[in-house]
Amino acid sequence: RSRGAFDALKAESSIDASLFGIVQGGIFARLRRESLNGLLDVDFDGYAVGGLAVGETEHERLAVIEELEPLLPITKPRYLMGVGLPEDLTKAVARGIDIFDCVIPTRHGRNGQLFTSEGTLNIRNSRFKNDTGPLDPSCTCRTCRQYSRAYLRHLNFRNEILGARLATLHNLHYYQALMAEMRQAIEMQRFGSFA
DSSP states (O other): OHHHHHHHHHHHSOOOOOOEEEEOOTTOHHHHHHHHHHHHHHOOSEEEEOSOSSSOOHHHHHHHHHHHTTTSOTTSOEEEETOOOHHHHHHHHTTTOOEEEOSHHHHHHHTTEEEETTEEEETTSGGGTTOOSBSOTTOOSHHHHHOBHHHHHHHHHTTOHHHHHHHHHHHHHHHHHHHHHHHHHHHTTOHHHHO
16 A cells, blocks of 8 residues: 555655665565565555564574565665664664665764764763863864864753763764765675674
8 A cells, every 4th residue: 555655646746755674574584575576466565674672682683684685676775674773784784685774873972972983982981071182083064064062061061962962963974975985896806804
């Protein structure tokens, strides 16, 4: 029914959108395959893997992705829902996932957890109180170019909305750069060494 309603909406308007089927089934391979087979019959524009950010272990999550990888159409986007630490994205891309969504970059930013080329940094740490250096010296985002660690720490402690905004902008920039690096590594056939 949703496919029919979506197709009718697309036919009567000029929207440029896609409809994804969501593969469910927890950590159970048989249920995931059954779900995917039903979705393949509908022929969606892409396929999402849902229900893998709700408490299962990393091993279980990766096992589900590995089980689905050869079964998902290679010609359609593959979307992993709700998973979002940088290392999780890298491991999922290595297993054929193309698209992600997650609150981690924004939620972590609002709480002073910032992703950098040297690992995750907690801006609330006292060692940053007088640190006039950039958040991440190798980052080109506006936050890193214009604001010091000390200033970002001050904003965070004062609960200034600007602090949350600058941290969020930085984290989103970090994620965009990470995905661009992964894409480039894939194109250059060096993703294994990148990962």
